[in-house]
Amino acid sequence: MNAIVPSVSSSASPNVSSSISDTKEPRRRRKDARPSELTAAALDLFVEKGFAATRLDDVAARAGVSKGTLYLYFDSKEALFKAVVEEGIVPALAAAEQVLAEHGGSSVDLLRDLLFGWWQQIGATRLAGVTKLIVSESRNFPEIAHYYHERVIIRGRALLRTVLQRGIARGEFRQLDVETAIDVIIAPLLMLAIWRCSLCFCEQESDAETYLETHFDLLVHGLRLTGAQI
Amino acid sequence: MNAIVPSVSSSASPNVSSSISDTKEPRRRRKDARPSELTAAALDLFVEKGFAATRLDDVAARAGVSKGTLYLYFDSKEALFKAVVEEGIVPALAAAEQVLAEHGGSSVDLLRDLLFGWWQQIGATRLAGVTKLIVSESRNFPEIAHYYHERVIIRGRALLRTVLQRGIARGEFRQLDVETAIDVIIAPLLMLAIWRCSLCFCEQESDAETYLETHFDLLVHGLRLTGAQI
Amino acid sequence: MNAIVPSVSSSASPNVSSSISDTKEPRRRRKDARPSELTAAALDLFVEKGFAATRLDDVAARAGVSKGTLYLYFDSKEALFKAVVEEGIVPALAAAEQVLAEHGGSSVDLLRDLLFGWWQQIGATRLAGVTKLIVSESRNFPEIAHYYHERVIIRGRALLRTVLQRGIARGEFRQLDVETAIDVIIAPLLMLAIWRCSLCFCEQESDAETYLETHFDLLVHGLRLTGAQI
Amino acid sequence: MNAIVPSVSSSASPNVSSSISDTKEPRRRRKDARPSELTAAALDLFVEKGFAATRLDDVAARAGVSKGTLYLYFDSKEALFKAVVEEGIVPALAAAEQVLAEHGGSSVDLLRDLLFGWWQQIGATRLAGVTKLIVSESRNFPEIAHYYHERVIIRGRALLRTVLQRGIARGEFRQLDVETAIDVIIAPLLMLAIWRCSLCFCEQESDAETYLETHFDLLVHGLRLTGAQI
DNA sequence: AATGAATGAGCCTTCATTCAT
DNA sequence: GATGAATGAAGGCTCATTCAT
Numbered sequence: 001m002n003a004i005v006p007s008v009s010s011s012a013s014p015n016v017s018s019s020i021s022d023t024k025e026p027r028r029r030r031k032d033a034r035p036s037e038l039t040a041a042a043l044d045l046f047v048e049k050g051f052a053a054t055r056l057d058d059v060a061a062r063a064g065v066s067k068g069t070l071y072l073y074f075d076s077k078e079a080l081f082k083a084v085v086e087e088g089i090v091p092a093l094a095a096a097e098q099v100l101a102e103h104g105g106s107s108v109d110l111l112r113d114l115l116f117g118w119w120q121q122i123g124a125t126r127l128a129g130v131t132k133l134i135v136s137e138s139r140n141f142p143e144i145a146h147y148y149h150e151r152v153i154i155r156g157r158a159l160l161r162t163v164l165q166r167g168i169a170r171g172e173f174r175q176l177d178v179e180t181a182i183d184v185i186i187a188p189l190l191m192l193a194i195w196r197c198s199l200c201f202c203e204q205e206s207d208a209e210t211y212l213e214t215h216f217d218l219l220v221h222g223l224r225l226t227g228a229q230i
Numbered sequence: 231m232n233a234i235v236p237s238v239s240s241s242a243s244p245n246v247s248s249s250i251s252d253t254k255e256p257r258r259r260r261k262d263a264r265p266s267e268l269t270a271a272a273l274d275l276f277v278e279k280g281f282a283a284t285r286l287d288d289v290a291a292r293a294g295v296s297k298g299t300l301y302l303y304f305d306s307k308e309a310l311f312k313a314v315v316e317e318g319i320v321p322a323l324a325a326a327e328q329v330l331a332e333h334g335g336s337s338v339d340l341l342r343d344l345l346f347g348w349w350q351q352i353g354a355t356r357l358a359g360v361t362k363l364i365v366s367e368s369r370n371f372p373e374i375a376h377y378y379h380e381r382v383i384i385r386g387r388a389l390l391r392t393v394l395q396r397g398i399a400r401g402e403f404r405q406l407d408v409e410t411a412i413d414v415i416i417a418p419l420l421m422l423a424i425w426r427c428s429l430c431f432c433e434q435e436s437d438a439e440t441y442l443e444t445h446f447d448l449l450v451h452g453l454r455l456t457g458a459q460i
Numbered sequence: 461m462n463a464i465v466p467s468v469s470s471s472a473s474p475n476v477s478s479s480i481s482d483t484k485e486p487r488r489r490r491k492d493a494r495p496s497e498l499t500a501a502a503l504d505l506f507v508e509k510g511f512a513a514t515r516l517d518d519v520a521a522r523a524g525v526s527k528g529t530l531y532l533y534f535d536s537k538e539a540l541f542k543a544v545v546e547e548g549i550v551p552a553l554a555a556a557e558q559v560l561a562e563h564g565g566s567s568v569d570l571l572r573d574l575l576f577g578w579w580q581q582i583g584a585t586r587l588a589g590v591t592k593l594i595v596s597e598s599r600n601f602p603e604i605a606h607y608y609h610e611r612v613i614i615r616g617r618a619l620l621r622t623v624l625q626r627g628i629a630r631g632e633f634r635q636l637d638v639e640t641a642i643d644v645i646i647a648p649l650l651m652l653a654i655w656r657c658s659l660c661f662c663e664q665e666s667d668a669e670t671y672l673e674t675h676f677d678l679l680v681h682g683l684r685l686t687g688a689q690i
Numbered sequence: 691m692n693a694i695v696p697s698v699s700s701s702a703s704p705n706v707s708s709s710i711s712d713t714k715e716p717r718r719r720r721k722d723a724r725p726s727e728l729t730a731a732a733l734d735l736f737v738e739k740g741f742a743a744t745r746l747d748d749v750a751a752r753a754g755v756s757k758g759t760l761y762l763y764f765d766s767k768e769a770l771f772k773a774v775v776e777e778g779i780v781p782a783l784a785a786a787e788q789v790l791a792e793h794g795g796s797s798v799d800l801l802r803d804l805l806f807g808w809w810q811q812i813g814a815t816r817l818a819g820v821t822k823l824i825v826s827e828s829r830n831f832p833e834i835a836h837y838y839h840e841r842v843i844i845r846g847r848a849l850l851r852t853v854l855q856r857g858i859a860r861g862e863f864r865q866l867d868v869e870t871a872i873d874v875i876i877a878p879l880l881m882l883a884i885w886r887c888s889l890c891f892c893e894q895e896s897d898a899e900t901y902l903e904t905h906f907d908l909l910v911h912g913l914r915l916t917g918a919q920i
Numbered sequence: 921a922a923t924g925a926a927t928g929a930g931c932c933t934t935c936a937t938t939c940a941t
Numbered sequence: 942g943a944t945g946a947a948t949g950a951a952g953g954c955t956c957a958t959t960c961a962t
Contacts, residue, residue: 052282066944136366138428180444191417198368214410222452512742596826598888640904647881658828674870682912
């Protein structure tokens with residue numbers, strides 16, 4: 001889900017596009033592309049300024065449409081917010097669960113693939129912003145927080161639970177409190193996503209790849225059932 | 231801007247404090263107590279609703295004063311925000327650095343004391359909210375983000391750096407990328423603080439103490455220089 | 461900021477205009493007519509109450525629009541004030557300078573035409589209020605005072621200077637300090653404009669036409685180079 | 691801005707005055723001096739900023755007292771305004787009428803003495819500001835405007851009426867509309883007072899003395915019954 | 921008498937939302 | 942479908958006024 005944004009380039013000059021012959025849609029824009037262009041613009045601004053501080057004028061301007069057009073697709077600012085979250089979630093789920101389903105290697109390898117898969121599918125993309133959004137606004141939108149919990153948190157935790165339980169069952173991992181370990185494993189991922197959206201105070205810190213490697217390295221050593229444990 | 235944190239203890243139950251003052255002083259209070267009463271009320275609401283969505287009327291009402299009174303002590307809503315962050319920072323620093331200075335045990339013990347000290351001093355208190363605030367609003371207040379980075383992030387990281395480097399030098403810990411490890415160690419703490427302020431979707435999860443124990447446990451096994459490494 | 465002064469004629473009876481629009485366009489008006497409708501309403505109220513004491517609610521109500529509409533055309537109350545002054549200035553200049561350019565009679569006749577031309581173009585219209593506005597608010601808006609000085613005062617004085625110098629050169633007027641005489645000649649005009657806007661204490665006084673005649677009469681006798689001077 | 695203002699210097703440091711031994715009142719300030727100190731401060735600010743834009747905090751600060759003290763002497767902001775006007779009127783009246791009563795010279799001389807007497811007693815002092823105040827605020831305070839009209843305008847006009855009628859009766863002046871001539875004669879005086887309080891756009895103009903001389907000169911030639919009239 | 925902390929009504933300004941074109 | 946002028950409720954901020962000390 002890195003793509004998403006041909007909208008940014010194509011919608012730069014929506015009114016003039018006819019003369020340039022985009023080879024795609026010379027004049028009529030595919031109707032079903034508008035909503036995602038709008039949510040993409042909204043995601044950027046919601047993440048940058050927060051929900052309350054984001055003006056719909058700015059969202060519309062960034063998407064290259066008028067303010068009134070927003071209301072052709074979304075009933076209200078809150079509805080737009082919901083759409084932003086929901087749209088950012090669907091692809092994330094599919095990709096993550098697919099990794100687990102298709103995997104055949106060791107639990108350590110599987111854990112690694114999940115971590116770095118998350119990075120490529122979410123952490124490194126603009127979808128990371130959804131994480132920050134949920135954190136920042138969940139108190140104001142308990143309904144959305146609940147939705148996010150049911151659809152994302154639970155399913156994401158289920159993935160990790162499977163990996164950990166499988167690893168323990170196979171003797172690859174130590175015996176430990178699986179539920180709590182899930183939280184501890186996820187936290188650095190979420191924090192990485194949040195850091196990337198809160199800029200300013202983490203720039204000189206290690207880059208994301210190294211960060212993930214270290215996280216994984218510590219985890220493997222922390223989880224693995226080593227000879228020293230005996 | 232004198233008082234440190236009696237606010238933490240006295241304002242632990244902010245809804246009751248107003249009823250007390252109602253019977254005492256109808257007007258005229260001690261001027262030096264006001265600022266921390268106001269920042270305490272503001273912290274609660276900023277964390278709950280976000281900066282932009284918090285109304286100064288509500289802040290004033292929670293502190294038991296009128297809206298205009300806020301402006302006797304803070305020039306603007308933004309100035310109030312700065313005061314909230316700054317006031318929440320001072321005690322956090324002192325406590326954390328004191329733990330390190332007075333410690334005499336092993337690096338593992340020291341790490342444990344720091345983790346749980348953070349929990350007692352910050353994570354378990356309302357100061358945890360400052361973490362969420364910074365995450366949510368740093369884009370809108372780069373000046374404050376910078377301030378927080380200089381005064382808190384850097385000093386907090388310095389503490390952990392000392393511990394890790396000492397542990398490695400003493401042969402207690404493995405050789406690893408210290409700077410990155412710091413991030414990975416801190417992340418679950420910050421995430422715990424954030425979770426506590428974003429409620430709704432982490433309630434059934436493990437309690438904080440267990441979470442910290444697991445985090446510490448994984449860390450120790452991940453950091454320790456075991457025979458298995460040879 | 462295009463339209464010149466249909467506002468003077470069309471908005472001569474501002475209280476009636478609203479009832480007309482009520483039956484015409486409930487929303488949507490011609491966008492280019494709005495600014496002058498708003499400045500016309502603002503001029504009335506600024507003159508009547510002063511800048512600080514005028515509420516934008518009242519300005520909007522008098523113009524028959526909502527309060528928010530003001531901000532579609534003017535960035536702030538102060539910007540509205542500037543527009544009021546600037547819009548009232550343009551026609552005043554054109555008319556006055558045209559009189560001078562096209563005149564062919566004696567200097568006494570020219571002086572008379574200028575005085576009564578001012579009365580018809582400005583003194584007798586709502587533009588007289590701009591004079592009071594400038595007097596009342598110039599301390600608070602030095603920028604506007606400067607603008608008014610450059611664009612109006614200087615050019616108005618230049619007109620009189622030409623007349624006086626021509627009259628002296630032709631032997632129609634006595635030799636006198638032209639610059640100071642300009643001030644003395646202008647003062648009763650400005651004062652007349654101000655009186656008309658400050659009502660209450662000048663009503664029983666002579667009417668404007670008589671006032672101007674007397675001013676002109678005194679001037680002519682005071683300026684003229686008579687045989688008695690020899 | 692010359693005389694008048696012992697209040698400015700003496701009230702500069704009201705709280706410290708005891709230690710410095712002002713040779714006047716080491717500690718207790720004469721009670722009856724307070725009101726005029728307050729009205730003096732208020733006059734300055736009302737003239738500078740207008741009534742509505744003047745804050746009582748600033749008035750109190752300029753007078754060297756606290757804001758609450760104002761209410762020991764004046765019931766409201768409007769009451770303070772009335773006091774400012776009334777206090778500025780009394781000396782003006784006495785001085786002007788005295789000139790007329792004691793005069794024994796020609797009507798031209800008498801007119802001259804009145805004009806320059808006004809300048810010395812009012813025009814050149816801070817009392818000139820009262821003129822601007824009345825002009826700016828009369829619409830908002832019709833009661834004060836009425837008061838001013840009854841007590842100042844009428845009496846001032848009476849003075850001039852006497853002079854003009856006497857001059858005409860004696861054959862010194864031409865026959866003319868006395869009432870209107872009064873307005874025309876007064877206007878440049880008021881305008882001079884107003885200009886001095888509206889600064890910014892009359893600075894390069896002639897100085898006040900020259901202005902008055904020219905006004906007087908034009909008047910004399912305009913009023914006088916010359917041979918040329920025959 | 922004097923203070924200054926506290927109040928709260930009121931105003932400028934913003935912005936989500938509507939709707940005629 | 943798309944626009945953008947218009948709306949009006951809401952919030953940040955000011956300041957005249959009060960009153961306990």
